[in-house]
Amino acid sequence: MLYVVGIGSGSKLHITKEAEEVLKNVDLIVCYKNYKKYVERFNKPIYTTGMTKEIDRVEYALKEAKYKDVALVSSGDPTIYGLASLAYEINSIKNYNVEIRVIPGITAASLASSVLGSPLNHDFVVISFSDLLTPLSTILKRFEYALKGDFVICIYNPLSKKRKEPFLKAIDILKDFVKDVNYIIGIVKNAGRDNEEYLITNFEEFYKNLEKYLEFIDMNTIIIIGNSSTKIINNKMVTPRGYLNKYKIL
Amino acid sequence: MLYVVGIGSGSKLHITKEAEEVLKNVDLIVCYKNYKKYVERFNKPIYTTGMTKEIDRVEYALKEAKYKDVALVSSGDPTIYGLASLAYEINSIKNYNVEIRVIPGITAASLASSVLGSPLNHDFVVISFSDLLTPLSTILKRFEYALKGDFVICIYNPLSKKRKEPFLKAIDILKDFVKDVNYIIGIVKNAGRDNEEYLITNFEEFYKNLEKYLEFIDMNTIIIIGNSSTKIINNKMVTPRGYLNKYKIL
Numbered sequence: 268m269l270y271v272v273g274i275g276s277g278s279k280l281h282i283t284k285e286a287e288e289v290l291k292n293v294d295l296i297v298c299y300k301n302y303k304k305y306v307e308r309f310n311k312p313i314y315t316t317g318m319t320k321e322i323d324r325v326e327y328a329l330k331e332a333k334y335k336d337v338a339l340v341s342s343g344d345p346t347i348y349g350l351a352s353l354a355y356e357i358n359s360i361k362n363y364n365v366e367i368r369v370i371p372g373i374t375a376a377s378l379a380s381s382v383l384g385s386p387l388n389h390d391f392v393v394i395s396f397s398d399l400l401t402p403l404s405t406i407l408k409r410f411e412y413a414l415k416g417d418f419v420i421c422i423y424n425p426l427s428k429k430r431k432e433p434f435l436k437a438i439d440i441l442k443d444f445v446k447d448v449n450y451i452i453g454i455v456k457n458a459g460r461d462n463e464e465y466l467i468t469n470f471e472e473f474y475k476n477l478e479k480y481l482e483f484i485d486m487n488t489i490i491i492i493g494n495s496s497t498k499i500i501n502n503k504m505v506t507p508r509g510y511l512n513k514y515k516i517l
Numbered sequence: 518m519l520y521v522v523g524i525g526s527g528s529k530l531h532i533t534k535e536a537e538e539v540l541k542n543v544d545l546i547v548c549y550k551n552y553k554k555y556v557e558r559f560n561k562p563i564y565t566t567g568m569t570k571e572i573d574r575v576e577y578a579l580k581e582a583k584y585k586d587v588a589l590v591s592s593g594d595p596t597i598y599g600l601a602s603l604a605y606e607i608n609s610i611k612n613y614n615v616e617i618r619v620i621p622g623i624t625a626a627s628l629a630s631s632v633l634g635s636p637l638n639h640d641f642v643v644i645s646f647s648d649l650l651t652p653l654s655t656i657l658k659r660f661e662y663a664l665k666g667d668f669v670i671c672i673y674n675p676l677s678k679k680r681k682e683p684f685l686k687a688i689d690i691l692k693d694f695v696k697d698v699n700y701i702i703g704i705v706k707n708a709g710r711d712n713e714e715y716l717i718t719n720f721e722e723f724y725k726n727l728e729k730y731l732e733f734i735d736m737n738t739i740i741i742i743g744n745s746s747t748k749i750i751n752n753k754m755v756t757p758r759g760y761l762n763k764y765k766i767l
Contacts, residue, residue: 271635273627275533283623284537285530322764344627344637348758351635355755360766367753369631371709373533373621377523377594381619385521385601387594389651390644390659392668400759401639409640409666416662417655418642459621503617505605508598509650514572516610 269332269358269365271351273344273372276459277305281378286370290338297328298340306340319399325353332365344374348395348423376421378458379489382465384503386453386491391419396426396433403433410437414444419497419506422490431481438474441492445470451493453504454480458489467504519582519608519615521601523594523622526709527555531628536620540588547578548590556590569649575603582615594624598645598673626671628708629739632715634753636703636741641669646676646683653683660687664694669747669756672740681731688724691742695720701743703754704730708739717754 270289275281290296290309298306300315307313314331316324328339341349351369358365380387392413396406413420426434441450452473455465466483473480484490497506520539525531540546540559548556550565557563564581566574578589591599601619608615630637642663646656663670676684691700700720707713716733723730734740747756 280535280538281533281621283525283531283533287534288530321760322766326766344623344630346627346630346635346637348638351631352638352755352758353760355634355750355753356757356761357766359750360761369635371531371623371627371631373594373623374627377596377621377624380594380596381601381621384605385596385619387596388598388602390642390656392640392642392663392666394640400763405667406640409668412662412666412668413642416642416659418659418662500605500609503605505602507602507606510571510603511606511610513650516572516576516607 268336269328269354269367270336270338270370271345271349271354271367272338272340272370273349274305274340274342275373276378277302277342278459281373281459283372286372289370292336293338294335295331295337296340297324297337302340302342321350321353322357325350325357329354329358329361329363329365333363341372344372345369346371347374347393375423375458375489379453379455379491382455382458382463383453383467383491384500384505386493386497386504386506387419387421388506388508389419389494389496391421393421393423395423396437397424398430398433403436406433407436407440411440414441417494419494420492424486425484425488425490426481427486441470442474448495451497451499451504453491454484454488456483456485456488467499467502518586519578519604519617520586520588520620521595521599521604521617522588522590522620523599524555524590524592525623526628527552527592528709531623531709533622536622539620542586543588544585545581545587546590547574547587552590552592571600571603572607575600575607579604579608579613579615583613591622594622595619596621597624597643625673625708625739629703629705629741632705632708632713633703633717633741634750634755636743636747636754636756637669637671638756638758639669639744641671643671643673645673646687647674648680648683653686656683657686657690661690664691667744669744670742674736675734675738675740676731677736691720692724698745701747701749701754703741704734704738706733706735706738717749717752
């Protein structure tokens with residue numbers, strides 16, 4: 268049996284009871300090498316590979332899962348930019364016939380939202396800026412439609428030392444929308460972890476100090492761009508759900 | 518202190534350690550009346566109100582939180598269609614000066630995704646079809662941009678006995694996109710709860726049997742419409758992340 272398990276931030280605080288129980292009971296844990304530290308406490312054999320070795324990791328997990336209970340661990344939720352789909356795909360292509368079960372986890376969008384206040388509290392999009400597997404034109408097209416729809420926008424994998432182009436091109440697109448709205452922007456690094464940091468600003472201030480923000484943002488950062496109603500309340504980023512437009516407060 | 522706490526599906530399996538600890542330690546729990554059953558096990562005083570009484574519930578929680586530790590409980594994640602924003606707004610308007618902390622939870626999108634397979638495994642939008650607080654024109658505009666962007670679409674509050682119009686209008690919009698793609702559609706009722714049920718189909722089949730599906734769907738249902746790459750693999754709904762377009766499997 269293969270369990271594809273989400274562990275949230277990696278902190279003991281953000282794991283569910285279900286994920287905890289599964290990890291206590293499997294025979295083998297398979298994960299990305301930098302996440303080994305989050306699962307060592309379960310005292311199981313651990314197989315790890317590095318970045319871009321996802322196929323290798325999933326194949327190993329599936330092969331072992333023919334005879335054992337294996338947990339393929341993702342941070343956050345395994346169905347949100349995690350390895351659940353790849354497990355289903357390879358299982359079918361290679362005819363492994365392994366039974367697969369997904370154990371959901373708290374995704375980084377929720378963790379980042381809780382740190383910033385409540386920016387996701389209306390319709391939103393989640394979009395990854397990594398162009399390793401998605402053409403840049405698709406990323407930018409989606410970003411533009413998200414802005415046209417006045418969605419709150421939550422960006423995963425915004426930029427790395429080597430990959431700044433998608434982010435900078437998106438900022439150019441955003442600039443064209445700013446004549447109407449000075450978007451509130453929330454930036455959370457290492458959400459839910461010991462070294463968590465966050466900033467809340469608006470587009471104007473962000474753009475003026477772009478270099479400074481580019482230094483701060485990395486691959487473990489989530490960026491949330493508000494919709495046209497998002498505001499700052501007591502230093503928190505809040506997107507109203509709309510109750511106060513409809514009902515009076517006495 | 519006011520904790521705005523997400524409890525996921527309501528099942529003990531899907532709550533985080535952090536939420537569990539907070540609920541064990543507060544003096545009072547405030548929640549929607551139908552969720553009382555999920556928090557009774559903490560043996561705390563519980564204050565509940567019904568649907569459309571959200572402002573009352575939040576005000577009560579904030580007033581009590583001046584002197585006590587209070588948990589305002591949402592199912593799923595409190596920043597995703599939950600009451601976190603309203604708490605920040607009322608706290609500011611009424612000058613309660615209560616300290617607010619959001620405790621994230623697993624949102625219904627992740628729960629539903631894990632049940633269906635892995636449909637959210639690429640860029641997606643989350644959109645509520647309730648037009649109680651959002652104009653129908655905004656909902657439909659967003660739905661259309663989501664389709665244009667080829668996002669996976671996750672719909673909360675799709676319809677109720679009395680409110681079918683947004684859903685039916687959205688289906689009309691979807692129909693115009695179907696000439697290119699016979700979208701895979703996943704429907705999950707009561708995700709993560711004992712009475713969980715799900716169906717996976719495609720647009721053609723869905724539309725042919727619309728009446729049957731309208732009977733099945735309710736306010737506790739999440740609907741996920743795939744993007745143009747989403748497929749059915751071994752009876753599960755899977756949206757590829759793109760690894761197999763880039764890397765060869767040997």
